[in-house]
Amino acid sequence: MANTDFIKEIAGEAQQIYKKHRILASLIIAQGCLESAWGTSELATKGHNLFGMKGEYNGQYVIMQTWEVINGENVQVPAKFRKYPSW
Template structure:
């Protein structure tokens, strides 16, 4: 093999190696620059912030429509949906379209689920009957009907989300002694009050 051919093969090999390195560099830069979902903890669970954003966006529109009709703060609706349904992932949410943990029957439909309750400051787990809805919209509409009850009138007339959260707890919505605090924490952590205006 002539020296000229050997030199051309070496040059070709170096050129191929250089192209491979450049392609690998470009691909790795693209992968590094690709936005990644970050992860945050809430309680004992970890959630992708991308998923959290999707869930909030799914609930925000209907919550703002409800606000236009009733003055109920969208941030409260969204925070309750997050807290009560574990970001839409609880069995009650997925099998009964019940994002708000509303007990009882809806159109003769219900499911029995395990739930934590607080009695005399102690947390216990019981089986209870929860409403089952045909779709999420039905569940959101019934949540509004529920909050229009006499016990929750202060929620609808609250001046801000903090007052509304305290009024929900005072009305007996949940037995958790930190329920209002948890709603407020969610609203502030995820900036849900941006949907209130």
């Protein structure tokens, strides 16, 4: 998917979020592009999760490897990330 196509795909929802929560659509789109590699990251494709939100959504999640600091050391661990029905 081209970068412009990704923006077009999420722009409508970003505008709805702005109307409801007053978070600028441009910021939502920019953050979504940055954190999901324009919708191409594994988390974005497997879980429709553009912002790296951990946990569950309506009981749905995907397990992904993530880096955490434990006892002062960087370690890679599996973690639950929310899986959404769509972006």
